[in-house]
Amino acid sequence: MADLKRTALIAQVLPDIRAIDKVFDYVVPESMAPEVRVGTMVRIRLAGRRVGGWVVGLSDTSAAGERKLEPIAKVTGWGPPADLIDLAGWAAWRWAGRRSTFLATASPPGAVRGLPPGRPSPAPQPGGLSVVRMPPATDPYDLVAETAGRGPTLVLAPSADQAVRLAVRLRGDGQAVALASRDWARAAAGGVTVVGSRAAAWAPLPDLSAVVALDVHDEAYTEERTPSWNGWRVAAERARRAGVPCLLTSPCPPIELQDVETVALSRTEERAGWPVVDVVDRRRDDPRTGLYSERLVQRLRSGGRTVCVLNRKGRAKLLACAACGALARCERCGAAVEQTEEGLRCRQCLLVRPVLCAACGSQKLKTLRAGVTRVREELEALAGVPVAEITGDTKEPVPEAPVVVGTEAVLHRVPAPVDTVAFLDFDQELLAPRFRATEQALALIVRAARLVGGRSGGGRVLIQTRLPKHEVVEAALHADPARIWPVERERRAALRFPPYAALAVVSGDAAPAFVAALPGTVDALGPDDGRWLVRAPSTKPLCDALAATPRPSGGRLRIEVDPVRL
């Protein structure tokens, strides 16, 4: 006699709770069976309370043994498709995170009960990873439009507003486009190109035909919170798994991509896409001219719109007594003091004291290292025109002043076009104690180049430096970003930094126990300020080691794989 009792369908559910990275089995009631697929979002009872979760697997047997299983309480709606459930598993390994973090990013912003009709799409053409080196002033739109024209493409841009602009242009050209994550259901239905920023790497796209990620040198692709995943790397892995082409564009591709097949324009075309660079060698200048070379003053007075960049906020970051020459330091801890509205403030312990020399009592101090606020006052006097100030903290809209001075934020805030961008103290960028300083410095010039445009438009980038032969300066001057690589390769190899090693920073109160339990395949350096640097020869052994090490229960543990800075 046939067994009348049909085997029940069992769903493996990953709860949407940060701290739980474990799947639980639930019975799928027959009424729900048609709606439950891998990726479906459900509500379940777990330890007595109702929580959300994702179906990450379906089977007809349970690992829970003889125990009677709870049924799924409710089907919430559509969730990340099966390929993204797998990708979340990979990302959890790659960035030492939890699957739920990635699935949350891959999920729709609200419950999706049904999908609109999808559109048919052509069969994708196979392809691999390539880098397109596209100079700053070249518009990548044609590349995007052409790729999207061949089939549903995942298009990533570093910022949300660039993504919106791209989506609008593509739509204007009659292409079917979904903007992540707003148009989640339309993307999930298929047949459309999806455009978005970092998180769009997790957008549903059932019939992916290609990936394009613009400006992959941009650090905005890296999530600041842990897990510190990177959008273009996720998208590239997706393309790899789907066997479709992945195009990464950048005027200055990161050194990690040095071995990837690269498409570059001809020398003439690439040069045309970079602005004229004025290198102002300040080695012979009178130190009393401070941050203002003769050539800078000429540009300021020339009447064009000028943006000056100085990555130091405030009035003065380093002062000395004008009378006796002593450095102004904190009387409590000895650290350098900076000038603020209230007086001299210690940069370490924040103790405030009046503006006078601790050594001789003189009230006359001179600025050794000026900040943006002071520079604004001085530029106004020098140029004889109104000068506005912008830093990361500035909330107001960008003022109309002919000259604007600010920290790096000014390059994000001031709209193009601008006639000149001047880096007042570029050595600060070149010599920054960060292992990516060279690439970051070149990326700053790229930002500046976007504001002034290519060389035919007459835009100029003025670089004040005492290192006029530095490879970054040469790269910008010759519009040849690969010039930074030979030096950078040697430096990175000697110091065992990426791409010649893979790094992770481990911190938090559970860090000591975690680091102690790491296998011998990785080295751990530290602690330095409560942080350990974990290093392996490459990504795989690093991530394998991090994944194989149990996380101490209780206590916070922060693991930042591929740290942007150390």
Place this chain on the structure above:
DNA sequence: CGGACAAGCTGA
């Protein structure tokens, strides 16, 4: 995460 339960600390 949050509840359950166990092991340690305090107080009369």
Place this chain on the structure above:
DNA sequence: CAGCTTGTCCGG
């Protein structure tokens, strides 16, 4: 030894 805090474990 009750009553409470603190820590560890585990959920289907």
